[in-house]
Amino acid sequence: MAALGHTFPFYAGPKPIFPVDTTLAVIITIFLTALVIFIIILPGIRGKTRLFWLFRVVTSLFVGAVILAVNFSSEWSVGQVSANTTYKAFSPERISARVGLQVGLRGVNITLIGTPVQQLNETIDYNEEFNWPLGGAYTEAYAKALEKGLPDPVLYLAEKFTPRSPCGLHNQYRLAGHYASVMLWVSFLCWLLTNVMLSMPVLVYGGHMLLATGIFQLLALLFFSTTTSLTPPCPLRLGTAVLRVHHGPAFWTTLATGLLCMLLGLILAVAHKMQPQRLKAFFNQSAEDPVLEWSPEEGELLTPRYRAVTDSPEPQDIPLSETPSEACCKEEHPKDSDCAL
Template sequence: MALLDGVYPFYLQQRKVFLFDVSTITVIVVFLTFACSFLLIIPGIRGRVRLYWTLRVLFNLFMGVGIVTVQFTGDWETGWVRANTSYKSFSPALVSADIGLHVGLAGVNISTLDAGTQQDLINETINYNEHFPWSFNADYDQRYRQGLERGLPRPILYVAEKFTTQSPCSMQRQYRISSHYASATLWVAFCTWLISNMLFSMPVLIYGGYMLLATGAFMILSLLSFSTVKNSPMCLIQFGTVTLHTGYGGSFWLTLAIGLLCFVAGISVVTLHYCNLDLLKTFFDLREDEAEEFQEMTEAYTNLHFVNRGLSPSQPPRLNPNII
C-alpha cells in the first residue's frame, strides 16, 4: 500500500468480511455436542418410544440453540448498496464498491466489497469488514475514534459516524435501547425454555405446555422491541444518488419462526392434555412409568395375611363368635 504524506492511510493488513462470529460457533458446537450425546442413547431405546424420544430431543435442542445463537449474530437487520464513492482519504479517486450494513443486538458490522471495477485506481482488493459494538462493556465512540486513527476506508467511517453519540441522527440510541430490551427478553425466553424441559420430564405436562407458550410470547416481545426502531425517524445513509436501505435479516426471521413453533407446540400439549391425555403421555413416555409405579405399589401394600387365607384385600374378615 502506498504511503500518503508518510502515513499509512489504511490497514497494514486487510480485514476480511466476517462469516461466523466466534461466540456463534461456540454455541453451535456446544448444542451439537449435546445432540450427539443424546443420539448415542437411541440404540438402547426400543419400539415407538425411540421415535418419540428422538423428535423431542431434536425439537428442544433446535429451539434452545436458536434462542441462544441469535443473541450473538449480526444480521437482525441488513442492507446492501452499490455506490461510486471515494475510498481513500485525501484522494479524489472514485471506486465502485458494495457497502453493507449488518445490525445485531450487540453492535453493527459495516462491510465494503469490491464491485469488480476500477481496482487499478487504488492498487488493492476491496474486502473489508469492521465491527462497532455498543454493549455495556464497550464504548462505541472510542472504537470509532480508533478507526479514525487506523484510517479505515471512508465508506466504513461514513456509515459508522451515523451511529456515534455525537451524531444528530441518534441512531445508536434508538438501536441500542431496543437491542438491549430484545436481548433481555430473549434470555427470559431461554429460562422459560429450560423450565419447560424440566416440567416435561415430570408428570405435569400441561405446565410444560404453558412454559412453551410463555417462551413463544417472550420471543415475540423481543421482536416487537427490536422492530420499534422502524417506527422512529431515521437518517438516510446516502452515497451520491443512491441510498442504503435496510430490512429484517435472517436472525429476525429465525426468532419469529422459533417463537411460532413454541406457540404451536404449547397449544398442542395443552389441547392434548384435555382431549387425549393417553396419547400425550405415550408421546412423553410416561404411561410405562405409571404402570411400573402402580405394580410396585400393589406389591408393597398387599397384605399377605389375606392372601394366605384366600381372601381378597377388599373382603372383610369374619369375626369369631367365641371371642367376646
C-alpha cells in the same frame, strides 16, 4: 503526511476474518454435538418410542439453539448496496464496492468489499465491528477507527451510529437491542424449564412453559420493531446510491421459532384435555400412577416395589386382638359366660 511528500494516509492490511461469527460457531457446535450424542444412543430405543424421542430431541435442541444464536447475531437489520464512492481521505480517487451494514442487539457490523477486490493496488476487503455496551465504548471504538484510518464508507456509516449523530440511530437501536435481548434471555430460561417439566409427569405445565417461550420471543420482536420505528429513517448515501435497511434473517427466524413454540404449546394443552393417555404415551410415561409397596426379601431387608393401583388387593377386615385379661379368663373358666365382666 506533508512531511512524507503529501502521501495519503496509511491503511493497515485487512485483518483475518473467520468465515462465520465465532460466537455463533461455538453455539452451533455445542448443539450439534449434543444432537450427535443423542443420535448415537438412538438405536437403544425400541419401537415407535424411538421416533417420538427423536422428534422431541431435535425440536428442543433447535429451539434452544435459535434463541441463543439470534441473541448474539448481528443480522437483525441488514442492508447492502453497490456504490461508486471515495476510498481514502483527501483523495479524489473512487472505487466500485459492495457496502454492507448489519445491525444486531449489541452493535453494528460494516463490510466493504471491492468489485473487483484488487483496486488502486490494494486489497479492498474490510469487516469492522462497533459494539455499544453500557458506557462510552462505541465512541471509543469510533475514535480508534479514525486513528487507524479506515476507508471513508466504513467511517461514514459508523459515524451515523455515534451518540452525537443527528440521526439518533445510536439510542434507537441500543434501546431496542437491550430490551429484545432481555426478552430472549427470559425465553431461554422458559425453554430450560420446559425440558425439565416435560421429563417429569407434569406435561401440562411443560406445555405452558413452551407457550411462554414463544410469547417472550414474540415480545422481543415487538420491542425491537417498536423501538426502531420511533424515529424516521436516516438516509445513508454512498455516492449516488442509498443504503436501505430492513429486517434481517435473525428477526424472521425468531418470528418463525416463536410461532412454532406457541403452536406446540397449544397442542400440548389441548392434548392434555382431550387425549391425556396418548400424550403420556408420546412422552414415554406410564398411564397409571404407581403405588409404593414394601415386601421382605433375603436378609430380612425391606426394599420398595411399585404396583399399579388397579392391582392393589381388596381391603380386608382384620379382627381386633383380645385384651390379656379376657384371654386369661377364658383359659381358667371356659364355661363361664360372665368371666369377661
